Amino acid sequence: MNGISIETLFSGIGAGLSITVILTVVSFVAGSVLAVPLALARTSHLRVLRWLAIGIIDICRGVPPLVWLLIIYYGISPLIALEPLPAALIGLSLISGAYLAENFRAGIDNVHKGQREAAMALGLTPTHQFWRVVAPQAVNIAMPPSASYAVSLLKDSAKASIIGVADIIFMAQLEVSRGAPAVLVFSIAAVLYLLVGIPLSYFSRYVDSVVRRKVVTV
Amino acid sequence: MDMTENRVLLNANSISKSYGANDVLKGISLEVHAGEVIALIGPSGAGKSTFLRCLNYLERPTSGGLTLDGEQVFKNPLNPSKHELVQLRRRVGMVFQSFNLFPHLSVLQNIVLAQTLNGKRSKQEAEEYAMKLLAQVGLPDKASAKPSQCSGGQQQRIAIARALALDPEIMLFDEPTSALDPEIADEVLKVMRDLAETGMTMIVVTHEMRFAERVADRVLLLDRGRILEEGSPEQVFTNPTQERTKTFLQAVLNR
Numbered sequence: 001m002n003g004i005s006i007e008t009l010f011s012g013i014g015a016g017l018s019i020t021v022i023l024t025v026v027s028f029v030a031g032s033v034l035a036v037p038l039a040l041a042r043t044s045h046l047r048v049l050r051w052l053a054i055g056i057i058d059i060c061r062g063v064p065p066l067v068w069l070l071i072i073y074y075g076i077s078p079l080i081a082l083e084p085l086p087a088a089l090i091g092l093s094l095i096s097g098a099y100l101a102e103n104f105r106a107g108i109d110n111v112h113k114g115q116r117e118a119a120m121a122l123g124l125t126p127t128h129q130f131w132r133v134v135a136p137q138a139v140n141i142a143m144p145p146s147a148s149y150a151v152s153l154l155k156d157s158a159k160a161s162i163i164g165v166a167d168i169i170f171m172a173q174l175e176v177s178r179g180a181p182a183v184l185v186f187s188i189a190a191v192l193y194l195l196v197g198i199p200l201s202y203f204s205r206y207v208d209s210v211v212r213r214k215v216v217t218v
Numbered sequence: 219m220d221m222t223e224n225r226v227l228l229n230a231n232s233i234s235k236s237y238g239a240n241d242v243l244k245g246i247s248l249e250v251h252a253g254e255v256i257a258l259i260g261p262s263g264a265g266k267s268t269f270l271r272c273l274n275y276l277e278r279p280t281s282g283g284l285t286l287d288g289e290q291v292f293k294n295p296l297n298p299s300k301h302e303l304v305q306l307r308r309r310v311g312m313v314f315q316s317f318n319l320f321p322h323l324s325v326l327q328n329i330v331l332a333q334t335l336n337g338k339r340s341k342q343e344a345e346e347y348a349m350k351l352l353a354q355v356g357l358p359d360k361a362s363a364k365p366s367q368c369s370g371g372q373q374q375r376i377a378i379a380r381a382l383a384l385d386p387e388i389m390l391f392d393e394p395t396s397a398l399d400p401e402i403a404d405e406v407l408k409v410m411r412d413l414a415e416t417g418m419t420m421i422v423v424t425h426e427m428r429f430a431e432r433v434a435d436r437v438l439l440l441d442r443g444r445i446l447e448e449g450s451p452e453q454v455f456t457n458p459t460q461e462r463t464k465t466f467l468q469a470v471l472n473r
Contacts, residue, residue, distance in 0.1 A: 117276055118318035118377075122332035123308030123384065126300065132335060136322045 004180050006188075013188050016171035019085070021196060023157040023167060026089050028150050031096025038097060039104035053101070060098030066159045068095060073163040088160035092153065099149055100142075107142030108134060140211050147204030154197055168192050226288070227252040227419050228310075228388055233272050233282035235265070235443075242268050244443040245282070250388065250421065255414045257430035257451075258423045260440035261466055266423040269440065270390050273421065274310045275303055286310075287387065308336060311386030315393040317373040319365035319380070325352070326361040329380045338384060351379035355409050371402035375409050382413075389413070391422040427470055431455055439463055 041053035060068075073087040111134050119129040161169035172189040176182045228250040235243040243265045250256060258266045271277040273284065275298060284291040284306075291306050292298045298306075319328050329348035333339045339347060352358050355375035357368075365373055374394055381389060391410065395403035407429050414420055414433050424430055430437050430451060437454040439447040447454055447463045458464050 112318075114314060114316050114318040115320065118314065118320070120276060120303075121274055121307055121312040121314075122380070123304050123306075123336055124332060125304055125335075128335045132331065133320055137320075140322065 006184075009175055009180060009185060009188050012175050013168060013171045013185065014192060016166055016168040017192055017196070019165060019167040019170075020154070020157055020193075022085075023088060023092060023160055023165070024150065024154045024196075027092035027096045027157070028153055030089070030093035031100050031153075032146075034093060034097030035100035035104050038101035039108065042101060042105045043108050057098045057101055060094050061102075065091070065095050065156050066162060069159055069163050084160070084164040085166075087163060088157075088165045092157060092160070095156075096149070096153055100146055103142040103145045103149065104138060106145075107138035107140075110141050111137045143211050144204065144208035147207040148201070151197055151201045151204060154200060155193065158193075225252045226250070227254075227286070228273065229285040230269075230273060231283045231285070233269060233279045233284075235268055235272060235277060236280045242443055243272065243279070246440075246443070246445055248438070248445075250419060252419055253417045254436065255418075255420045255434050256422065257434035257437045258421065258440060259425070259427070259430055259437060259466075259470075260446070264440040265443045266440050267392050270392050270421060270423050273390055274307050274312055276312075308384055309387050311381030311384060311389045313374070313377050313381055313389065313391045313394050315396050317365075317370070317377045317397075319373055319377055321365055323365075324361070325357070325363050325365060325368065325376050328365065328376060329383050332380070333383050336384065344383070348379070348383060351382055352376070354382075354412075355379045356405070369402065370398050371405045374398065374406045378406075378409055378413070388419040388421070391420065391424070393423050393425065395424070395426060425470065427455070427467075439466065441466070 038053050038057060041049040042057065044050050044053075063071075069088055069091045072091045073082065073084060076082045076090075077087060115133055115137060116129055119133040124132065157167060158169045161167050161173065164170070168189050172185045175185045226249050228248075230246065230248045230250075232245040232247050233243055234241070234245050246265075246269055248256075258270065260266050268277055272279045272282075278298075279295070281296070283295045286306065286309060292302050319325075320331070323331065326345060326348050329351060330341065330344040333344035333347065334341055338344070349358065349361060352361055355378055357372055357375055357379075360368060360372060360376065365376065368376065378389075378394075394410070395406050398406065403426065407426060410420070410422070410429070411433050422429070422434070432451075434451055437447075437449065437451050438445050439454060439458075439460075441462055447458055447460050454463065455467065458467065
């Protein structure tokens with residue numbers, strides 16, 4: 001085959017890098033936003049809300065991400081002409097929302113009982129008790145597992161190529177179909193994931209150590 | 219050092235608390251006069267902390283009522299409104315055994331938070347007041363520290379300042395020195411003694427018999443959910459009426 005060099009392969013596959021990063025960052029941010037009401041419902045005093053949240057979280061996490069992406073893409077795109085990228089973003093955001101909601105829930109549950117009592121004893125309203133005392137500590141507790149979830153989200157984003165999102169894997173498959181050696185192509189794809197993933201996991205370890213120093217159990 | 223007035227500040231009327239079939243409090247009544255310091259002593263499991271926590275409704279009594287400064291605190295004590303609960307707790311300060319400072323805030327912010335959120339003072343006034351209170355508990359240089367950077371005794375003094383910031387009419391102390399080494403406990407007890415001398419009305423659950431003897435105007439001994447013995451420190455410590463009181467005092471004083 002003509003014109004196949006490591007450089008051209010890198011730039012060809014690398015063209016998908018920005019889409020991979022967009023998939024990861026947007027779904028993580030949107031997932032965090034979705035996770036807040038889900039976590040609140042999950043820890044609500046109202047049984048109906050709690051069950052509803054548990055149902056949503058279990059369904060989102062119980063079905064493999066790939067299956068979600070296929071259902072959303074093939075289920076919705078005939079109705080409203082959904083492009084692959086938005087379909088993948090919707091799917092990955094929902095899944096992240098469910099995972100992050102469980103992290104937030106664990107964060108809320110793990111704030112020491114005495115913290116809420118102290119807030120109550122100071123005559124804070126229930127809203128202030130939660131948002132000014134419990135929630136900031138819950139976020140600190142939820143941060144390390146959430147940062148490490150971002151790393152697995154980066155890797156999960158590769159599944160979006162199945163529905164035609166032009167990410168790293170999609171571009172890699174394109175190169176293979178043009179005749180480039182598959183092992184070489186996917187090794188280059190792996191290197192690209194590592195280029196993003198390793199700094200991300202170092203960042204998540206950094207977050208973990210900062211939080212550990214910050215949240216000292218009293 | 220009798221700061222006690224005749225005015226009844228807090229009246230707890232026949233407070234009972236049960237967890238299922240377990241009756242923790244069996245109808246405890248207590249009149250607290252303004253400026254009075256009351257020590258609640260007794261064996262573990264007697265219901266001392268539970269009773270104290272019923273006074274600001276961290277525990278909800280199964281029956282009984284509260285009046286504060288002559289007014290009913292709750293229209294329906296068994297079903298208090300959120301507003302009534304918040305109002306009660308803004309008038310009654312509490313200090314916990316485990317300090318419960320907010321670890322995500324600085325020492326100063328710990329003392330400022332409720333003042334500003336409760337609309338009591340502007341941020342600037344609240345900070346000035348917090349600094350004054352920190353000086354009062356002997357920690358003016360800890361304002362910008364995090365609670366985790368303070369020793370246990372310092373944390374408890376900060377917790378006292380935090381409760382005082384709302385200008386409570388009465389202060390509840392739930393075993394404030396039980397988590398501290400004896401030497402460290404003394405610095406907290408000193409702050410409490412100074413506070414008592416300012417005329418603050420205080421109810422203190424404690425195992426510190428010397429503190430009860432020297433600082434309290436009245437000592438109550440609780441046992442199995444009832445008040446077993448009640449009187450001045452002299453009466454209770456030197457002339458107890460009940461056999462159970464004698465054995466309890468012997469056990470704690472001979473430790």
